[in-house]
Amino acid sequence: MTASESEPERLEIDTETWSKRDLIQVISSRYFALGEVESGEYSWRVNGINGKSVSECLLDMNSHLEKLGMIGLLDRGNPPVMSVVELPTGVFVMPRWQQVVIWITMFSFMTIAGTGLLLRNNPELTFGISIIADSCARFSIPLAITILLASEARRRVASRYGVSIGQLTPLAFPISEPIWPFGIAGFISQRRSDQVPIPNRKALGLIEVTSPLVLFLSGIIMTIVGVSLTSTQPPPLNSPPMVFSGNSILEMLQFLSIIENLDIKLQWLDPLAIAGLGLCTVAWIMLLPVPGFPGDHLLHAIMGPEDLLSDEKQTLIFASTLFFMVLVFSADPWFPWLVIATIAVWRRFSPTPILDPFVVDESKGLDDISRNQILALMIFILIVAFPGIDGAYGMSEWDEGIETSEWPDEVRYSVGEDTIIPLQISPDGVMPVSGWLQFRIEGTETRLVLDSDCNNDSQTCIIEGVTQFEKGLVNLIISAENSVLLHNRTANIRIFSEISGHYEEHVITIIPDTSRYHNRAVWELTGSLQEPVICTNFIIEDESSGNVSISNPRWSLINGSSIARGNNQICLLGVNGASISGPSDYLGRHLGPLLTITWDDGNTSSWRTPIEETSPLVNSIEGTLKLPQAFSGNSVGFVESTAPFCPTQTEFPEVDPNITWNRTMGDYSFIELPDEYTGNGSLVVQEGGWLVVCDSNTMVSSFLISNGPELWVSPGGLRNGSSFSDSSIIHISNLQNETLPIFVSTSGPPGELWDIQAPDSISAYSDANITLSITEPGYEAVVWVVPEESRITVHSDIRENWK
Structure with a gap:
């Protein structure tokens, strides 16, 4: 240089x-x-x-800071x-190919669920391309389109505020069971809410409410269309149908007559309606204040972090969550509610809580109009979209005959006038019902024919193809003539239903519409066979009074003879065997004595009423009952669940008279005994049921099945009195492989008025005759046979003639 x-x-x-x-x-x-x-x-x-x-200044500053990776x-x-702060880094965004794979998988799951729903409602369908296409058209495609619409609406609302929030990815289950039949179960956002900056609380509220709102509105439309496509006639089910509770919107639409027969259609909904209900249910769940759910984010937008995290609000949330959990677990509700309650408690009190949404401008708050709109919309959806405590469930009693719960239990009739008793016929379940009704009047001395509008005089009605939508009606008629014959007595109308293999009974008590009447159809029996006590009640609702009397040597009044206004109990004490000494009504029960009331005005009233539990017995040994030859030429059956009766249909399997046979009998099972039957058959039955003998559909006799030595007594049966006024023979057949001694017990006036001849014993599989002779007129003997463990006791009681 x-x-x-x-x-x-x-x-x-x-x-x-x-x-x-x-x-x-x-x-x-x-x-x-x-x-x-x-x-x-x-x-x-x-x-x-x-x-x-300050909010405008923040927007200006963030446009600069964003380039520096800050906000x-x-x-x-x-x-x-x-x-x-630093902008979130390392935010994972699912690659497009993964999104496509997940969507294809979830769509397949939804299609499988829809196929299951179609097969459940119509088992006659076969799995194939056609049913898969039907499932896509009526279930998975509408669901997928709605999900895409909700996701895109949410994305567009977010983009208005400059937020890149991504799409929603569906979660689906390939099941069509009541535990969760909707296919769609929820959503996953592509981006976590704590990593996506949201400009302010208003933007947060609008973004989070968009997808539940779209799902709810689409779900309502799909449900309405699906319900309208659902038939009112039940499908050909072979398993319990899946019933849905619906929601308040559907009930409101039914009230407005926009939807009809909703209760019926909810039992076999079209898959499109199920998809709609599923979307409404998912929208409802999304709005629950569970940490991480849109509902919790909406609370953040409405209340702000300071109010939401204050001690007062946290205490309230804590108590409400615990109360909700206890309520859910104690109510035994639909299983998904247990899962949601568990998630809510776990997330609310987890040591690693779900992070709050990333709201940039918390100072701006939410204006009153926006807050009220979002809050009202949230509450509205939570109320009207609630799918009920049960949600969906399998109907256990779906094919149970006819529904009788609406039939009357008590009816008043007027003497001298026709009384009509309407019976609505509808299924007890969902399947169409066809069959027969039988009915009879009980509690009278003789058989009274009960009229009906069924155009026959056999006290039966045929039922054909009755459904929940097309119900039937049967009118029973107590004619004016029969009302006079009833003579101010209380009686029972017993109705038997034979519907598609289901046998049930319903009893209607008919009471005279008068101020003086019996209020029991039968005498109530207490005490023992040796010292029977029978009681009834007589109601007097006016100022009448009178005296009760009986004219029978086997019975005596034990609580006075005077009766007056009020409920008067009349009780009689009988001698040994008195309860089975009277004549029998047409059902085989013994009648009590003639009861006469002499009123103070000089008029008299008389009744003769059956005594309960006085039907004859037949014995079995360890459930095996041998049928005597006396039943040949009749149908014989076992009835356990109702009073004895003969089915209307009479085509029963016939047994072979040439071989020894043994047949197990279920409830309401019958067999046909040919005329050539020789007594070589046995039935396996349950003690306490009824052995019923039928001629066509008319009951010849019925016997209560007991346990003990197997004997057959003619006439009468076991523990069943037979009356004689001169010479007679009691025939006893020993149906078991054991010799039994015979003991004779007699009671009556002293002297030589009567004579009984009986062998000392009866050998195995043999017969014996008991001969009774009454030598003086004006006396009557009642004879009954009681088998005991080691002997046969023949009881006889001789008294003056029945008066």
Whole structure:
């Protein structure tokens, strides 16, 4: 370098460089008037500049900070607190190919669920391309379109606020059972809510409410269309149908007559309606205040973080969550509610809580109009979209005959007038019912024919193809003539239903519409066979009074003879065997004595009423009952669940008379005994049921099945009195392989008025005759046979003639 050349100018370098805080502070000072420093690392109290609000200043600053990988946040305060933080990094976004794979998988799951629903409602269908296409058209495609619509609506609302929130990915289960029959189960957002900056609480509220609202509205439309496509006639089911509870919207639409026969259709809904209910249910679940759910984010938007996290609100949320959990677990509800309650409690009290949404400007709050709109919409959906405590369930009693719960249990009739008793015929379940009704009047001395509008005189009605939508009606008629014959007595109408293999009975008590009447159809029997006591009640509702009398040597009054206004109990004490000594009614029960009331006005009233539990017995040994030859030419059956009766249909399997046979009898099972039957068959039955003997559909006799030595007594049966006034023979058949001694027990007046001749014993599989002779007129003997463990006792009681 020569002297003439000038030296270059020195460059001075400042050895003090800016810190990150200084950088952020300088940038922040360009957009805000900075005030006091707050506790955060980069936090200040701020005010707007240049006449702008702090929210506008924040938007301007964030447009600059975003390039530096940072973002400014505003919290509520006076003045507000501004903080600068790093933008979330490493945010995972699912690649498009993975999204396509998941969508294809979930769509397949929804199609499988829809196929299951179609097969459940119509088992006659066969799995194939056609049913898969039907499932796509009526279930999975409508679901997929709605999900895409909800996802896109949410994305567009977010983009209006400059938020890239991504799409929703569905979660589906390939099941069509009541545990969750809707296919769609929920959604997963492509981006976590705590990693996506949301400009303010209003934006958060609108974004989070969009997808549940779209799902709810679409679900309602699909449900209405699906319900309208659902038939009112039941499908050909072979398993319990799946019943849905519906929601308040459907009930409101039914009230407005927009939807008809909803209760019927909810039992076999079209898959499109099920998809709609599923969308409504998912929308309802999404709005629940469970951490991480849109409903919890909406609470954040409505209340703000400070109010939401305050001690008072947290205590309220804590108590409400515990109460909800206890309520759900104690109510034994639908299984999904147990899962949701568990998730809610676990997330609310987890040591690693779900992070709150990333709201940039908390200071702006939510204006009253937006808050009220979002809150009202949230509450409305939570109320009307609630799918019920049960949600969906399998109907256990879906094919149970006819429904009798609406039939009357008591009817008043007027003497001298026709009384009509309407019976609505509808299925007890969902399947169409066909069969027969039988009915009879019980509690009278003789058989009274009960009329009906069924155009026959056999006391039967045929039922054909009755459904929940097309119900039937049968009118039973107590004619004026029969009302006079009833003579102010209380009786029972017993109705038997034979419907598609289901046999049931219903009893209607008919009471005279008068001020003086019996209020029991039969005498109530207490005591023992040796010392029977029978009681009844007589109601007097006016000022009448009178005296009760009986004219029977086997019975005596035990509680006085005077009766007056009120409920008068009349009880009689009988001698040994008195309860089975009277004549029998047409059902085989013994009648009590003739009861006469002499009224103070000089009129008299008389009744003869059956005594309960006085039907004859037949014995079995360890459930095996041998049928005597006396039943040949009749149908014989076993009835356990109702009173004895003969089915209307008479085509029963016939046994072979030439071989020894043994047949197990179920409830209401019958066999046909040919005329050539010789007594070589046995039935396996349950003790306590009825052995019923039928001629066509008319009951010839019925016997209560007991346990003990197998004997057959003719006439009468076991423990069943037979009356004689002259010479007679009691025939006993020993049906078991054991010789039994015979003991004779007699009671009556002393002297030589009667004579009984009986062998000392009866050999195995043999017969014996007991001969009774009464030598004096005016006397009557009652004879009955009681088998005991080691002997046969023949009882006889001789008294004056029955009066």
